[in-house]
Amino acid sequence: MNLVQSVDWVTIAPPTLVAVTAVAVLVADLFLPAARKGWLGALTVGGLVLASLALLPLRAGERTSFCAPDGGPCAYAADTFALWIQLLVLAGALLTALLAQPLDKDLPAGEFWFLLLASASGAALLPAARDMATLIIALELTTLPAYALVGLRRGSRRGPESALKFFLTSVTATAIALLGVSFVYAAAGSLHFEAIAAALPSADPQLATLAKTGVALTLVGFAFKTAAVPFHFWVPDTYTGAPLPVAAYLSVVSKTAGLAGLILVTTVAFPGFGDLWGPVLAVLAALTMTAGNVAALRTDPAAPGGTIRLLAWSSVGQAGYLLVPLAAAAYVGPSAVGASVAYALMYAAVNLGAFAVAAHVARRAPEHRLDDYRGLYRRHPGAALALGFFLLCLAGLPPGVIGLFAKVAVFSTAVDAGLGVLAVIMALNVVIALYYYLRWTALLFEKAPAAPDAERAAVALPVRSALTLAAAAGAVLSVLPQLILTLTSGELL
Numbered sequence: 256m257n258l259v260q261s262v263d264w265v266t267i268a269p270p271t272l273v274a275v276t277a278v279a280v281l282v283a284d285l286f287l288p289a290a291r292k293g294w295l296g297a298l299t300v301g302g303l304v305l306a307s308l309a310l311l312p313l314r315a316g317e318r319t320s321f322c323a324p325d326g327g328p329c330a331y332a333a334d335t336f337a338l339w340i341q342l343l344v345l346a347g348a349l350l351t352a353l354l355a356q357p358l359d360k361d362l363p364a365g366e367f368w369f370l371l372l373a374s375a376s377g378a379a380l381l382p383a384a385r386d387m388a389t390l391i392i393a394l395e396l397t398t399l400p401a402y403a404l405v406g407l408r409r410g411s412r413r414g415p416e417s418a419l420k421f422f423l424t425s426v427t428a429t430a431i432a433l434l435g436v437s438f439v440y441a442a443a444g445s446l447h448f449e450a451i452a453a454a455l456p457s458a459d460p461q462l463a464t465l466a467k468t469g470v471a472l473t474l475v476g477f478a479f480k481t482a483a484v485p486f487h488f489w490v491p492d493t494y495t496g497a498p499l500p501v502a503a504y505l506s507v508v509s510k511t512a513g514l515a516g517l518i519l520v521t522t523v524a525f526p527g528f529g530d531l532w533g534p535v536l537a538v539l540a541a542l543t544m545t546a547g548n549v550a551a552l553r554t555d556p557a558a559p560g561g562t563i564r565l566l567a568w569s570s571v572g573q574a575g576y577l578l579v580p581l582a583a584a585a586y587v588g589p590s591a592v593g594a595s596v597a598y599a600l601m602y603a604a605v606n607l608g609a610f611a612v613a614a615h616v617a618r619r620a621p622e623h624r625l626d627d628y629r630g631l632y633r634r635h636p637g638a639a640l641a642l643g644f645f646l647l648c649l650a651g652l653p654p655g656v657i658g659l660f661a662k663v664a665v666f667s668t669a670v671d672a673g674l675g676v677l678a679v680i681m682a683l684n685v686v687i688a689l690y691y692y693l694r695w696t697a698l699l700f701e702k703a704p705a706a707p708d709a710e711r712a713a714v715a716l717p718v719r720s721a722l723t724l725a726a727a728a729g730a731v732l733s734v735l736p737q738l739i740l741t742l743t744s745g746e747l748l
């Protein structure tokens with residue numbers, strides 16, 4: 256019997272190119288002298304650009320790879336959903352690479368760029384996975400390098416502690432998820448999503464409890480990646496202890512990978528158990544957005560690390576919004592997940608833009624206090640206007656039209672699914688979030704003493720590039736809101 260799987264190299268090119276670039280960086284680091292380590296960053300950016308361009312031949316969204324012979328199931332599918340998530344992940348990793356240049360002298364160049372690319376390759380692989388083995392491998396490939404990235408800075412006191420918290424929480428969640436996958440395999444007899452979806456609801460009645468337990472436990476690992484309550488406690492300490500570009504990466508790329516995994520296991524592998532995971536995700540969404548926004552509201556503007564802590568809690572609140580369409584999918588079908596993908600696109604662009612401005616301000620004020628942004632418009636009008644635009648997008652206010660459209664799309668899925676209570680909770684959280692986003696925006700334009708020339712530092716070219724790309728993406732999305740409608744009106748899976 257032929258058991259050799261077919262491989263389509265064009266289909267798997269995006270994650271493969273990122274992985275090959277990671278190996279190239281690791282090898283090049285051995286031979287480049289210290290004075291030329293900056294070339295590793297350029298190589299990283301080039302590899303991510305090539306991987307992004309490799310998505311173009313796949314835009315039809317109908318290609319598969321690693322398929323069993325005789326029309327058997329496939330382990331990798333480059334469908335529309337996978338391509339959108341891969342585009343988001345690769346663009347997020349590219350902006351992170353730009354934010355990190357020039358690399359902090361306390362960060363070892365070879366190790367940093369290799370770990371970033373290794374994690375990005377896992378994040379690009381994850382949305383295309385169509386069996387549990389590939390999904391878990393991609394999840395861990397995304398996460399394991401991130402532990403090291405958090406604690407990589409030499410001489411940092413908070414970095415190792417933050418990395419340890421991240422590691423312990425993640426390992427626990429992954430162990431629980433693996434236990435759930437083993438239960439699912441025992442009940443369904445397969446690891447492929449299509450086979451699980453067909454076999455699990457009709458499994459032996461004696462295995463019904465085992466199957467439901469497996470479904471619930473499998474969700475735990477992905478709930479951690481999205482920073483859903485109660486798996487969110489690692490977020491503020493990890494973000495503040497990590498190098499700034501790494502915090503930006505975790506807030507967007509790692510979160511998007513977790514969201515993609517959660518979408519796949521719920522709507523593709525476990526569609527017959529919507530009565531189980533639907534209410535659970537609805538409760539998680541409500542708790543997550545409330546916990547994140549209330550904690551962000553209490554951030555002390557004068558406290559060291561306040562900027563990163565506020566962005567961390569904001570990301571927790573935003574994760575709650577991302578979970579709303581997933582909960583709705585249990586009642587109205589997988590078409591609802593388009594709203595999550597659309598919201599993730601908006602969030603990725605503007606959140607990375609906010610981190611880009613934070614990277615610029617940190618050159619003058621490395622303590623990351625919110626008060627450091629007071630009067631930023633006088634010192635650097637361009638950065639202040641960009642940050643104001645990003646914050647208004649996150650708040651869902653004009654001129655950040657894309658944020659408003661994304662929130663309306665998410666809100667509509669809850670209403671259409673009959674989740675009225677969740678819709679009301681979301682509306683209240685949007686109002687709560689308005690306060691801290693507008694408070695930060697107001698600081699930018701407050702009167703402040705004129706800054707000396709030394710404080711009017713120009714934005715570094717790579718950071719300026721990341722800021723420009725993020726602002727352009729937010730602006731384009733704001734003037735082309737039909738993208739949100741396109742994603743929310745069609746079947747991605």
